[in-house]
């Protein structure tokens with residue numbers, strides 16, 4: 082049995098991509114692994130969110146985790162900032178990370194854009210803190226969406242650099258766990274960009290706060306094309322928006338893209354969209370209802386975070402003492 086670590090930024094607008102790419106997988110994996118699910122509030126600071134918003138988003142995301150099926154009796158849920166080991170280890174690892182490795186990170190390039198000189202150091206060092214998140218627990222498996230693949234390769238490189246530098250076999254090289262279906266859910270408005278929390282258009286994403294009417298409206302407005310659905314996804318290679326909706330349907334109904342295309346072959350999108358809307362509402366509405374119930378009991382949410390933080394602190398602190406020993410820092 083391995084140990085899972087994964088995290089999500091408490092930045093609001095939790096969406097279908099987060100669920101299908103990450104959270105749904107966590108729910109399944111927690112049954113077989115000791116699991117740490119973190120709200121990476123320090124990572125969220127890289128975009129300087131409004132303090133009161135950041136605070137309320139943390140509780141909201143805990144409610145999403147619980148409503149989607151994370152079991153707080155089995156798994157540990159906690160805010161990153163509650164465990165100081167993440168920052169301490171982040172520094173140690175940053176001393177082992179060549180700038181050349183960070184310069185390759187496409188997420189930094191995308192987020193910094195043309196204003197690279199103005200981008201903050203936190204945004205640049207973001208993947209090193211991510212490495213510390215995972216390695217502080219000596220986690221073996223990291224379930225994430227496809228956009229995190231490059232960061233996880235870097236985490237493995239950094240873990241390897243540490244083991245080599247100090248001639249130890251201390252950090253396991255963590256395995257990314259990326260599902261095949263819906264590892265990358267795309268925007269409903271543009272099939273060439275991923276569904277994201279920060280897209281200015283709400284019509285680009287299905288959010289967990291959306292009620293059935295909002296879901297129906299967003300799917301009705303979702304971009305498609307006038308051609309009928311082909312029986313073979315290869316024949317639809319250039320129809321990105323169409324493929325995205327079919328992929329979402331497949332992920333929600335646990336079917337391959339091939340099977341979905343065969344089921345709807347020859348039909349137009351108006352019929353398919355009705356079916357997709359039903360499936361989305363059947364999946365998301367019970368989660369939304371449960372979220373509302375959890376959010377009415379903030380004391381319970383805080384108690385869950387407290388328990389998770391305690392466990393996370395204990396484990397990370399044990400590891401930090403060993404790490405300090407390895408690198409030659411005194412344990413005061």
Ligand code: AMP
Nearest residue numbers: 090098099102103225226264265266276
């Ligand atoms: P973030 O929204 O950046 O905090 O991402 C949290 C988790 O959701 C990570 O594991 C991401 O890889 C995953 N994720 C984010 N956007 C998508 C998407 N459009 N499709 C699939 N997975 C996603």
Ligand code: TRP
Nearest residue numbers: 086087088089090121124211214
């Ligand atoms: N960078 C991840 C994202 O944007 C969030 C994250 C931070 C994370 N630390 C992590 C994911 C550790 C997995 C493991 O989605």
